[in-house]
Amino acid sequence: MSRDGDGNRADVDLSRCCGDLFVIVSRMAETIRENQSTIQQSDNDHFMNHHPAEKVASDAWFETLYGDYIVNAEAELLKLWLKQLFGYRMVLLGARLPVWDACTREGHIRQRIWINRTHAQDQMRCDILSSMSALPVHSDCVDLVILFHALDSAEDPRRLIREVERILIPEGRVIIFGFNPYSLLGVWRMLGRRHSSKEMGAHLKVGCRQLNEWLSLLGMEIEEKNYFSFRPPVQKQATLEKMAFMEAAGQKLWPSSGGVYAIQAVKKVATLTPFRPSFQWYRRFSTNGVAAPTTRGMHDDS
Numbered sequence: 001m002s003r004d005g006d007g008n009r010a011d012v013d014l015s016r017c018c019g020d021l022f023v024i025v026s027r028m029a030e031t032i033r034e035n036q037s038t039i040q041q042s043d044n045d046h047f048m049n050h051h052p053a054e055k056v057a058s059d060a061w062f063e064t065l066y067g068d069y070i071v072n073a074e075a076e077l078l079k080l081w082l083k084q085l086f087g088y089r090m091v092l093l094g095a096r097l098p099v100w101d102a103c104t105r106e107g108h109i110r111q112r113i114w115i116n117r118t119h120a121q122d123q124m125r126c127d128i129l130s131s132m133s134a135l136p137v138h139s140d141c142v143d144l145v146i147l148f149h150a151l152d153s154a155e156d157p158r159r160l161i162r163e164v165e166r167i168l169i170p171e172g173r174v175i176i177f178g179f180n181p182y183s184l185l186g187v188w189r190m191l192g193r194r195h196s197s198k199e200m201g202a203h204l205k206v207g208c209r210q211l212n213e214w215l216s217l218l219g220m221e222i223e224e225k226n227y228f229s230f231r232p233p234v235q236k237q238a239t240l241e242k243m244a245f246m247e248a249a250g251q252k253l254w255p256s257s258g259g260v261y262a263i264q265a266v267k268k269v270a271t272l273t274p275f276r277p278s279f280q281w282y283r284r285f286s287t288n289g290v291a292a293p294t295t296r297g298m299h300d301d302s
Contacts, residue, residue, distance in 0.1 A: 062097060065240065066233045070260055073228050074177050075103040077262055078146070081224065082107035085173055087143025091115060093132065093160075094148030096124040109144055113137075117153075133159045137167040147176045151206045158214060165218045170269040174220070177262050181207050184232045185259040208261045220265045227251075227258030 061067045082104070090109040092100070095116060101124060104112060114126040115135065130136050132154045145164050151157040164174050179185055208225070215222060230250030231243040250257060 062095070065235050065237060066231075069231075069240065070229050071097060071099050074148075074260065074262065075099045077226060077228070078103050078175065079106060081175060081264055082109075085109065085144055087172070089113070089142050090144040090146070091135075091137060091142050091167065092146045092148065093135075093150040093164075094146075096126050097148075098124060100148055104146070132156075133163070135163045135167060139166050140169050142167045143169060143172050145172070145174045147174070147178070149177055149179065151176065151178050151211070154205075157206045161211075161214050161218065165220060165267060168267045170267060170271075172267045173223075173264060174267070175262070175264050176211065177260065178206060178208075178211070180227065180257075180259055180261050181205075183257050183259040184230070188233050208256070208263070211263065215263075215265050219268050219270075221268050222263060222265045224262075224264035226262045227255050227260070228262070229259035230257065231259075233259070 062071050078100075086108045088109065089111045090104070090107070090113070092104060092112060092114050093116070094100075096114045101114075113128065115128045115130055115137075116126040117129065117132055119126060119129060128136060132150060133156050145168060147160075147164070151160060154160045168174060208227075212222060227250075228247065230246045231240060234240055234243070
């Protein structure tokens, strides 16, 4: 009887263990389903964040008071640089604002092509809507490329720089405007103002030092570099005017701390120049085309 009792107890314990194991497996399966749904939801959110409607909102920084101040400062600097540049074709990447459009019309390059990834209703229409990772332009056919904060909103900034180098002709120029992460804008972002689409701190992606490394790896040489916008990103006209002294102070004390950087680089291509060798080969032939007779190796047996 004791053996039968022990057997029944063992069967009961085994059934309980199987039941507990079934509950554990069921809970694990439910957890996996929840994780899969969470991942799918995050993928959907990622897709929505990359939807054109969202990307239009990410360019809204220039609609602010501080953004208008930056746009006008960039236009003044661009006018000075365009007076020294010549060519036939110019590609402009970024939002087509009236200030930038009027500025580029004053240059010596007449054929202009505006390319942007999206188009907003309150902006001027661009010529081409395309992804910045694959520009619809032939290689080695553009004299000048201007990036109006295109790196700050690009999904792959390094790929965009490669595309710019590809479409430029040898000795072609590129002008890049971007936000400097190591500035008061970067501090503004660290303070927690990074979630608003109208804050410049949400667009701080590529630093000037990192951009210099990318350009040098592609064989491009920096000709001009300038920093400006040393004031903090305040949105009150009176406060912004009171801080005008920070522009001159920043240029003297800490030039690399400007909120915006402007870089002009040139594409360098190594060329091979053919030349004749300094030595010459001479062959000993007679004038009539027959080899001259020789007595070398002959012996007189007589």
